Amino acid sequence: MYNDFSKYNAEDSYKIITSNENPISFPDWENIWQISIVKHLKRGEVFLNSGKISRYSAFVIEGIFKQSINDQELNQRNLNFYFKGDLLCDCQSYRTNQPAVGSITALEAAVILVVNNDELYRLKNTVLSIALWSLSVSQSIMQKQSEHLQIISIQNPVERYTYMVHNKAHMVTKISSKEIARYLNVSRETISRVRLKMVKSIKPVGKRSLQISSFA
Secondary structure, eight states: OEEOOSSOOHHHHHHHHGGGTOOOOHHHHHHHHHTEEEEEEOTTOEEEOTTSBOOEEEEEEESOEEEEEEOTTOOEEEEEEEOTTOEEOOHHHHHHTOBOSSEEEESSSEEEEEEEHHHHHHHHHHOHHHHHHHHHHHHHHHHHHHHHHHHHTOSOHHHHHHHHHHHOHHHHHHSOHHHHHHHHTSOHHHHHHHHHHHHHHOOOBTTBOOOOOOOO
């Protein structure tokens, strides 16, 4: 992981962060930018290790991340995916000052804007609009967690993946079947079978059709 300010600035990063419709003004974003550091991560590099207290959060400028835990059989389970414009954080670990249960890892080469949680918290307590923005981000994270629980509560594994295709197409097209399987708590073989059936049943309109990720 290394720093690099040569390519990124407050204006460009603001466009990326606000692409997710986060309600924050550019002057407020500049306050966050000033206490942040641009860092590059390689594929597989960990932003937050399980068992470590969350001291930092990060905005995703480029790349995709996963948040995962190990179950009782030490099988990895994915809880969430983060894309361009999202905020990487473990709010529970920071608020309780307890070790993180899961880890956050880059699924590809990535660029993030890292900010110390204590500094961000002080800024939130000083600027009302940043406090409201922080609340909006927290609500978004909770909504994603709730949706994930709803998805894995679906009894039929085929229906879980079908839900993903129809409602989370950006995940299906950008994330490997292995990582999707870990998110849905199903086997890769199940996803492969369902995907094959879907591909065979697709009737292309012109030259356009849904491209489902086929990499491992």
